[in-house]
Every structure is written in structure tokens, then in C-alpha cells.
Amino acid sequence: xxxxxxxxxxxSSAPHVSKTTPFALLSLASSSKSFSFSPPTLFQKPNLLxxxxxxxxxxxxxxSPQNVRCLxxxxxxxxxxxxxxxxxxxxxxGKTTTLLxxxxxxxxxxxxxxxxxxxxxTSQNRNAITWTALISGYxxxxxxxxxxxxYFSSVTRDxxxxxxxxxxxxxxxxxxxxxxLEEAYxxxxxxxxxEHSVIWGAFLWACRIHGDRDLLxxxxxxxxKLEPENAGKYxxxxxxxxxxxxxxxxxxxRDMMKESGLVKEPAYSKIEVQKEVHxxxxxxxxxxxxxxxxxxxxxxxxxxxxxxxxxxxxxxxKSIKDTRYGLDSIVTHDGVKLPCWPLKDLSSxxxxxxxxxxxxxxxxxxxxxxxxxxxxxFCSEAADHDGKKVIVAGLDGDYLRRSFxxxxxxxxxxxxxxxxxxxxxxxxxxxxxxxxxxxxLQTELIGGADVYMPVCRQHYVxxxxxxxxxxxxxxxxxxxxx
Ligand SMILES: [Zn+2]
Numbered sequence: 478x479x480x481x482x483x484x485x486x487x488x489s490s491a492p493h494v495s496k497t498t499p500f501a502l503l504s505l506a507s508s509s510k511s512f513s514f515s516p517p518t519l520f521q522k523p524n525l526l527x528x529x530x531x532x533x534x535x536x537x538x539x540x541s542p543q544n545v546r547c548l549x550x551x552x553x554x555x556x557x558x559x560x561x562x563x564x565x566x567x568x569x570x571g572k573t574t575t576l577l578x579x580x581x582x583x584x585x586x587x588x589x590x591x592x593x594x595x596x597x598x599t600s601q602n603r604n605a606i607t608w609t610a611l612i613s614g615y616x617x618x619x620x621x622x623x624x625x626x627x628y629f630s631s632v633t634r635d636x637x638x639x640x641x642x643x644x645x646x647x648x649x650x651x652x653x654x655x656x657x658l659e660e661a662y663x664x665x666x667x668x669x670x671x672e673h674s675v676i677w678g679a680f681l682w683a684c685r686i687h688g689d690r691d692l693l694x695x696x697x698x699x700x701x702k703l704e705p706e707n708a709g710k711y712x713x714x715x716x717x718x719x720x721x722x723x724x725x726x727x728x729x730x731r732d733m734m735k736e737s738g739l740v741k742e743p744a745y746s747k748i749e750v751q752k753e754v755h756x757x758x759x760x761x762x763x764x765x766x767x768x769x770x771x772x773x774x775x776x777x778x779x780x781x782x783x784x785x786x787x788x789x790x791x792x793x794x795k796s797i798k799d800t801r802y803g804l805d806s807i808v809t810h811d812g813v814k815l816p817c818w819p820l821k822d823l824s825s826x827x828x829x830x831x832x833x834x835x836x837x838x839x840x841x842x843x844x845x846x847x848x849x850x851x852x853x854x855f856c857s858e859a860a861d862h863d864g865k866k867v868i869v870a871g872l873d874g875d876y877l878r879r880s881f882x883x884x885x886x887x888x889x890x891x892x893x894x895x896x897x898x899x900x901x902x903x904x905x906x907x908x909x910x911x912x913x914x915x916x917x918l919q920t921e922l923i924g925g926a927d928v929y930m931p932v933c934r935q936h937y938v939x940x941x942x943x944x945x946x947x948x949x950x951x952x953x954x955x956x957x958x959x
Pocket of ligand 1: 901902903904905906932933934935936
């Protein structure tokens with residue numbers, strides 16, 4: 478204590494005080510609890526003539542207990558808490574599809590995967606069946622691949638359950654739903670059940686949903702080879718081919734089925750209760766307790782509907798610049814029509830609604846977000862102030878891999894960021910970049926596969942060189958001609 482008061486006296490009287498002097502005092506102070514010379518006073522004291530410090534000392538937190546209570550009350554006064562989720566990637570990576578799926582799942586199903594999680598954790602009978610249901614739930618939820626992966630590894634580690642083919646298939650479902658087909662393919666190929674049809678069936682489904690024709694063909698071949706005598710597989714396969722309009726393949730499958738004399742068995746469910754297996758066909762009444770069973774199903778159905786959250790109101794905004802698709806609505810792959818607002822800028826969105834109608838809106842999807850200059854302000858107001866869930870999809874980079882519009886500016890505002898990949902048009906590897914095939918130089922050039930292609934790193938670099946060379950040749954030809 479004596480040393481500190483001497484030091485204070487020394488600083489006050491010293492004609493020359495170096496930058497480090499107060500810090501020496503501070504470090505001494507930190508070792509003494511009774512030191513009362515607070516850092517701000519030290520620097521504010523005019524007669525100390527201290528040089529302005531070039532580092533910042535931590536200030537006292539503004540959150541006193543009273544302030545924290547005010548903050549809590551303020552937060553409680555908002556009924557909804559906003560969220561921002563960003564989906565980026567090159568062209569043809571399925572950003573719009575992912576956006577629509579997320580918006581659609583918000584619209585139709587307000588349930589939260591954490592509910593499933595709670596049920597699993599508190600369940601008395603945690604087993605392979607409840608676990609598969611949980612993992613599949615994550616799959617339909619689509620945005621929590623990492624959690625599902627963690628659960629997959631924890632199943633053996635923490636619950637002592639050995640994963641079987643259907644559990645591997647459940648995780649393939651999760652990866653597939655999230656559009657991570659490449660990862661799903663690797664997972665299938667490295668799984669101990671890679672010779673099991675159920676896992677390839679799940680992968681085939683994912684390829685069909687996400688429109689990957691090459692992977693679908695590959696999966697179809699494998700799937701078929703594993704159990705050719707199962708008639709149901711012919712139907713699954715021919716439907717998968719039909720999704721892509723591969724009508725020759727569809728016809729071939731139907732012919733093969735006819736020739737082999739296979740007839741598809743009707744689908745059924747089975748359940749084992751006290752070592753007795755019960756089979757159920759659609760609408761059958763063969764079971765001796767069928768009356769009671771239907772009564773119970775009705776009851777369960779009723780309580781599920783009763784407890785389901787009200788459907789959420791959604792709106793999708795897209796740029797008026799992109800007129801490649803219809804303007805006032807977007808139709809999803811499964812034929813659901815979602816309302817869509819083609820806008821020049823986002824600030825005009827709110828004006829399209831009455832205050833009551835805007836208030837009822839829960840989810841706002843923004844497609845082709847790179848075209849909106851006021852993205853940052855719009856997102857922060859919608860999520861922070863208006864409590865909306867905002868889902869943003871757009872290109873992170875342009876054809877020269879420079880940041881495109883303000884998509885990257887909103888990352889600091891976001892709850893989550895997903896970078897999707899496409900498949901390289903030249904080698905089939907994962908594609909992170911968009912290569913422009915033509916020699917136009919403006920950043921915004923709207924076009925499809927005629928102008929752009931998704932490429933891997935190697936082919937991006939090679940492609941840039943080729944495009945540049947072609948441009949030079951073209952320019953020299955123009956000069957020669959003139
Ligand atoms: Zn490539």
C-alpha cells in the first residue's frame with residue numbers, strides 16, 4: 478500500500494511521464510485490492526500531463542442489474558424474435574430450391590426439431606426405432622445436418638446402439654434433404670452397408686428431389702443390382718427416371734418388369750408387439766382388432782392436428798431484374814405455389830402491405846439477394862425490429878469471384894450461413910464458382926446455362942485463362958476487320 482501511494486505521488490510530481498508509467502501503476506494496482514485510483518480518473522487528471530494512451534482499457538459494463546432487467550422487459554414486449562439465415566453458393570447450386578424448401582417448411586409446419594429432441598431425451602424406451610425417427614426428423618428439418626451427424630456418432634458412444642443399414646439410410650436422408658448430395662454419396666460409399674439396398678434407396682430419393690441426374694443414374698444402377706427380384710424397385714426406379722424425363726429408361730424398366738412376370742406387391746406396414754408381428758395393408762379390416770385400431774388412429778390424428786402450430790404466413794421477394802421465371806409466384810418442385818413479390822428495391826416491400834397484414838407476416842424469403850442494394854438495412858429492420866424470420870439466398874461471388882452486391886455484408890447479422898455447392902460441369906467434382914462462358918464484362922449479366930457454368934477450382938482457373946484468350950483473339954479479329 479505504501480508503495481502505491483509513493484508511486485501516485487511520484488506520477489503527480491514527475492515533470493516527464495512516459496507512456497508506460499501509468500501502466501506500471503496499473504499493474505501494481507491490480508495486485509492490491511485496496512487501491513482506489515480508477516483507470517479513467519488517472520487519464521482524466523489534467524495535472525498528470527499524461528500522453529494520450531494508444532490502447533483502450535476495458536470500460537465498465539453498461540449493463541447494471543437494473544439495465545439488464547429493462548433489456549429483459551424490452552425483449553419480452555416483442556412477441557416474436559427475428560432470425561436471419563443466409564444461403565450462398567455459385568449458380569446452379571440449388572439456392573432457390575433450398576430457399577423455397579425452408580420457406581415452405583415454415584409455412585406448413587411450425588414444429589421445431591427441438592421438440593423431437595426433448596421427447597427422445599426424456600423417453601423411457603430409447604431404442605433404434607425412436608432414434609431413427611429423431612434422425613429422420615432432422616432430415617426433414619433440413620438445417621441441422623451437423624447435429625444429426627453428432628447424434629449418429631453418439632448413438633454407439635452414449636446409448637450403446639449399433640447402427641444398422643436403416644440408420645445409415647436415415648443419415649443419408651438428412652444429408653440428401655440438405656442438398657449435400659456429394660457428401661451423402663461419400664457417406665454411402667464408405668458405409669459398411671454399401672451393399673445394402675435401403676441405403677441406396679435413400680440416396681436415390683435424394684438425387685430425385687435435388688435433380689442430380691448423373692448421380693441418380695449411378696444410384697439407380699447400384700440400387701437395382703442389389704435386389705433385382707424385388708418388384709417394388711422397378712416402380713421406384715421408373716418413377717425416378719420419369720422425374721428427369723428419361724422416358725427411354727422408363728420404358729425399358731416397364732418392359733423388363735413385364736418380361737420377368739413380376740407383379741408389384743401392395744405396400745404394407747408391420748409392427749411387432751410382444752413377439753407377434755401384425756401386418757397392415759391400406760384400409761384393410763382383416764385384423765381382429767381393426768375397429769379399435771382405427772378408433773385409436775383417429776384419436777391420435779385428431780390430437781396431432783389439434784396441437785400443431787398454426788400455419789405461418791410467408792412471402793418471397795425476388796428481383797425485378799430477373800424475368801427468367803414467372804413474376805408473381807414461384808412454384809416449388811412438388812407443385813406448391815408460393816406468393817412472390819418482384820421488386821426493384823427491398824424498401825418498397827413494406828409499403829405493399831397494410832400495417833396489420835405486414836404484422837401477420839412471419840417469414841420473408843429473399844431470392845437473388847445480390848441484386849438488392851438495401852439488403853443490410855432491410856434485413857436488420859425486419860429481423861431486429863419487426864421480429865421476422867428472414868431467409869436470404871444469393872450469389873456470394875460474381876463470375877470473377879468478387880463479392881457480389883451486399884450478400885456478404887449481412888453475414889454479421891445472420892443466425893446461420895450455408896454455402897451450397899453445385900457440380901463442376903467439366904469434371905463432376907464439387908463446384909464452388911461460376912464461370913462465364915461469354916466475353917461480356919459487366920458484373921450483372923442475367924442468364925442461365927447458356928452464359929454460365931458451375932466449376933471446381935481447377936476448372937475455374939483454367940476456364941478464366943481460356944475465356945481471356947478467346948476474348949483477345951476476338952478483339953484482334955475486330956481490329957483487323959476495321
Ligand atoms: Zn472441374
